[in-house]
Amino acid sequence: MTTTTNVADFGTRELAELRDLLDAMLKQGLPEDFSNDGVHPMFNQSSGYVFLTNSDYEVCMINGDKLESFYTSPHEGLEGFYDELKEQYEDMNEEDKEWFDSLS
Numbered sequence: 001m002t003t004t005t006n007v008a009d010f011g012t013r014e015l016a017e018l019r020d021l022l023d024a025m026l027k028q029g030l031p032e033d034f035s036n037d038g039v040h041p042m043f044n045q046s047s048g049y050v051f052l053t054n055s056d057y058e059v060c061m062i063n064g065d066k067l068e069s070f071y072t073s074p075h076e077g078l079e080g081f082y083d084e085l086k087e088q089y090e091d092m093n094e095e096d097k098e099w100f101d102s103l104s
Helices: 012-028 082-087 094-103
Strands: 040-044 050-053 059-063 066-072 079-081
Touching (some): 012 059, 012 066, 066 082
Antiparallel strands (some): 040 050, 050 059, 066 079
16 A cells, blocks of 8 residues: 555654644645545655645645645646646646646
8 A cells, every 4th residue: 555544554754744734724724726625634655745635636735834736747647836847847748738727
């Protein structure tokens, strides 16, 4: 199993990250483009990432000190926060460019 929602499987570091996610959610709210339907924590045991996801499989994570959506492009599977993907825009294929343009 590479992902889990069972917080008993989270280590000390992951629990601290979850606390930071929840603190950010309380202070800032969820990102505007992130649905609040079925929100729950997830831990990817392969990557070490702790994040929030929802019933639409959207993802948000801490970026610096802000809770932001984390995206995966539909064609090439490019991953990152909006600003990171923006830097890769010129190298994206046309389908991913169209998808990225729809984010803003």
